[in-house]
Amino acid sequence: MHHLREMLAESRAAVTTRTDVEPRVGIVLGTGLQHLAERCAVEQAIAYTEIPHMPRSTAPSHRGQLLLGTWSGIPVAIMQGRVHYYEGYTMQQVTYGVRLLAALGVHTLVLTNAAGALNPLFRRGDLMLIADHINLMGDSPLIGPNDDVLGNRFPDMSDAYSATLRDLARQAALTEHIPLREGVLVAVHGPNLETRAEYRFLRLIGADAVGMSTVPEVIAAVHSRLHVVAFSMLTDECFPDALRPVTAEEIIATAEEAAPKLEQLISALIPHLDRQ
Ligand code: HPA
Numbered sequence: 001m002h003h004l005r006e007m008l009a010e011s012r013a014a015v016t017t018r019t020d021v022e023p024r025v026g027i028v029l030g031t032g033l034q035h036l037a038e039r040c041a042v043e044q045a046i047a048y049t050e051i052p053h054m055p056r057s058t059a060p061s062h063r064g065q066l067l068l069g070t071w072s073g074i075p076v077a078i079m080q081g082r083v084h085y086y087e088g089y090t091m092q093q094v095t096y097g098v099r100l101l102a103a104l105g106v107h108t109l110v111l112t113n114a115a116g117a118l119n120p121l122f123r124r125g126d127l128m129l130i131a132d133h134i135n136l137m138g139d140s141p142l143i144g145p146n147d148d149v150l151g152n153r154f155p156d157m158s159d160a161y162s163a164t165l166r167d168l169a170r171q172a173a174l175t176e177h178i179p180l181r182e183g184v185l186v187a188v189h190g191p192n193l194e195t196r197a198e199y200r201f202l203r204l205i206g207a208d209a210v211g212m213s214t215v216p217e218v219i220a221a222v223h224s225r226l227h228v229v230a231f232s233m234l235t236d237e238c239f240p241d242a243l244r245p246v247t248a249e250e251i252i253a254t255a256e257e258a259a260p261k262l263e264q265l266i267s268a269l270i271p272h273l274d275r276q
Contacts, residue, residue, distance in 0.1 A: 026101035032255020095220035115211035151223035183208025187215035
């Protein structure tokens with residue numbers, strides 16, 4: 001029953017013996033966004049393979065290390081690379097890193113990903129603040145016995161993407177002159193991209209962007225009582241009647257190209273997050 005808590009204590013010990021940094025903000029860097037970590041004054045980099053119970057990333061472009069340091073003067077822990085459900089990991093493994101960030105003392109989580117644009121007004125290369133989500137992955141990280149110390153059995157999701165933090169993100173975008181879209185992310189398990197009929201369906205049910213990550217992490221973060229702010233880098237246009245083939249390499253290249261504006265936005269946002 002308390003197995004997860006014991007695992008987290010072991011992982012936490014492996015990190016805290018190697019650093020004095022007490023992170024307050026956690027950041028997860030997604031596909032094509034690994035270089036964002038260059039803004040962080042890194043004091044310690046720990047490979048996921050050196051942290052007991054931490055699953056290793058196999059997805060293209062994901063580095064697989066935990067960075068501890070300061071970003072815009074705030075102590076942070078950065079997951080440089082995540083693991084995905086499509087890699088064959090369980091939802092518990094997919095969200096283990098976020099739970100570790102919570103165990104390390106983080107109060108606020110910044111999540112990033114690459115996603116496809118479903119809203120026809122949005123474009124490849126646009127940055128989207130996630131306002132809400134639809135979980136179509138067919139699974140949840142909370143299925144199974146609940147440890148009431150870690151979180152509630154039935155966590156409320158009405159403010160999963162904190163309205164207060166979204167206000168701060170919009171303000172930071174305005175100050176920095178960074179165009180910022182806002183919308184609903186739908187999560188699918190992948191790893192294949194979607195058919196035209198699926199994109200049409202996903203748009204119809206109210207999504208503005210589609211991706212293969214983030215949503216399980218948000219569910220685990222809300223369960224862990226973390227405040228969440230999340231961004232999608234829109235890497236391809238999923239318009240059913242004008243669909244063009246896209247490769248993972250193009251998705252990564254687009255995310256890398258547009259990454260500097262997300263780096264600038266997060267740098268401006270971080271100090272405000274720690275004042276909450
Ligand atoms: N579908 C799902 N995930 C994605 C996409 C997409 O079109 N683009 C980037 N991640």
